[in-house]
Amino acid sequence: MTTAPRAGRRLIMTSLLLAAAVGCAETSGTGGAAEALCAYLVTYDSRTYLDVANVEFTVGEKLGTATVPACDDTPNDPGDAVPERGITAYAVEGMDPAVGIAVGDTPAEATLMKVR
Template sequence: MKRAAQLVTMAALVAAAGCTGASTEGVSGSASCSGLVTYDSRGYLPTEKSVLTVGERLGTATVAGCDDTPNDSDPGIPESTTGAYAIEGADPTEAIAVGDSPAEAVPMAAR
């Protein structure tokens, strides 16, 4: 549950950056909080697709760490792993769902 909440938080950060037009390229603090998940050597980012049917478990995805405030004492969120699931009707090279269980999985789109 904790990792799924972290992913949702990261998705919100991505949405906020998109609204301000801020670029995360080349900025280590912002880039670390992009919500990047890696599965099968491909990067995925949060997507706003809200209606989906989670399919079978594909394996394990790696959630990038996040330290968007490197100059404070908070260590941020360390790199972690979570489940990678198929999304019915989607090619896993284009989209997956990630979370600790199918019920908690959130959609991610290949970047």
């Protein structure tokens, strides 16, 4: 299945994930600018993957569950933490899972992730 027609949906998902990461920004105790952001990354099979934008890929078979780590860059602001959660990991056709996978709630919504 090709995801080229779903590029708009992938862009929306990436935008939503970026908005969630920005919501995890930490400000300094002196009222300065944001010091850290939660990056969108997942762990799968003892490897850490970061998202990749603007790359065409084809989702392959379901591999299992990847983990999106918790994000709490604002420990002094209760309620802003994003809890750890599982997300479906898929193979990417033509790519070794040790190099890259796709993650998403469905194959159509999957985002390409590469080992960092």
